[in-house]
Amino acid sequence: MCHGKRDLRSGDASGAVRSLYINEETLRGSAHGKLTCVDCHLDVLELPHARKLKKVNCIACHSKGRTFDQGPAIEYLIYRDSVHAREQQKGNPKAPDCATCHGSHDVLSHADIRSRGYRLNIPDRMCGRCHGQALTDYRKSVHGKFTTGGDVNPPICTDCHTEHGIRRTVDPFSTVYASNIVTMCVKCHGDFSIMRRYGKNTEEVETYYESFHGVATKFGERNIAHCVSCHGYHAIKARSDPTSSINPANLPKTCGQAKCHPGATANFAKGKVHVNPKSKDSGIIYYVSLGFKWLTITVLLVLFIHIFLDFMRKLQEKRRKRS
């Protein structure tokens, strides 16, 4: 048919030219290979069809066996509240709909390695096409370096931002909102079986929860340091990396943000940040903690013994007085 010709184009008043060629092989190889054109392009009633066609309505089919009353698939319902859908409702032409991310004639299952939705393709072929700066930063990060190397475990965009229900960072329902971000990071960094594979442990999470920053976050304070405040978000880098925000040389700047500890000196970098008083590596703090532990135990033991003896004696006296 017409769309099989490689030189089929359309132009509009502004002079922009759009290719209208569709590779039939791609379509046949896609998840929708068994469908015909008009299964999706429902408003094509005659040929040649009208010049302007409506956008394809994916949820006409993608309702996962639901009846009409039950409404569309849950993915769509989640998407409807996302920042992308809201922007689209506002009329932003750049806001993505289903086809923007999933593709149109080349839709493939996310399990297919050629698919845009395949785990390791998501940063480059889905999100990064619009969010270029985020992709650049992510590729420099520890997470990005691992995924570039083909490791499927480290987080990609959707692991933190979710897939369909992406919201702004200032939205309290967002997974990356200040009160929720710690839970997001702890999903992996608090899981020893995951961290072990990368030669790390979960000490950072535990010590953060015990620190004043962690306690305040737990009690709902938002203007306080959480993981992202120090480590960055897309460009999270190892401490040894000189460009990392947590490299000792950069710590004064990181801690000294206007909202936090303005005027922070190099002293901020002297000493461990995630200190664990129970670990011997912490030096003096470990011995202070140990000393206080035994002091408390000894003092209380002596006090209890004293109280117990005194109590027994006084009970005896009372009984003697009564008789």
Added chain:
Amino acid sequence: MAETDTRLPAKGGLQRLQEELEEELIREFGQDLKPREAARIREFLREEIEEKIKVSLEGLKRQLREELALERERNIKEALEGGEVFYRFGVNVRAQHFLLAVSTVLLILSGLPVRFHDSVVFKFIMFLFGGIHNSTFLHRVGAAGLMVVCVWHVSWLALTREGRSEFMALMPGPRDLKDAFQNIKYFLRLSYIEKFDYWAVYWGVVVMIGSGLLLWFQDITLRFFPKSLLDIAKEMHRDEALLATLAIVVWHMYNAHLNPHKFPGTLVIWNGLMTKEEIMEEHPLEYEKRLKAREEKRGHT
């Protein structure tokens, strides 16, 4: 008055007054009173008298209260002179203890939720505070109270004669050690318990205020010292906090409240008074000293 009626009974004084008034009026008019007039006289008298008594009753009550208070004071004075009751703590000491107690409770309540952030109880307390913003502010208020007590107490020790003599009395001596050992053998109650309380506060206050100030003004601290010092301060602050809280709860609670001799508590820290039995029981040396002092005084006069 046995009657529940708040109005005065018609018989007795009121009846008499009414009869007198009626007789006078009969004499004046030269004829009997009409029933309506008699009723009006009764009503008038009743109202007037009730009003008058009410007014004078207020004054009487006040007078009675004053007299009773005076008598009580006199009783205490007599008891003090007669050696039945002793003044143990002056107003100054009691006020210091009050501020210390209030600050400490405030510090414990606003501090422990930070340490035990997973516990439901402390989460609830934090909820009552209305968030960590308020609790940290109140923690600093408590800290200020504690520091005021310290300065107050030390200057009281240095500047007043009462303070100096109390301080000397609180100095631990070999007798305390002997008492403690004897106590464990035989259990005589002596004042080393209170001395321990007193000196434990010094240790606690020095550690808590020292590390607390470093943490409070952390930006200044970090200008001069490495972060590891703050970490040490923090560890000391939270560990000593637990020790002090437990010591107060266990030791102070028992000695001042749950002890079978004192249950449910003694008023000495509020009114400064101690009975003869109490002072003989707990401070026999002090009792002897006081007795001797009084006898000398009597001998002089």
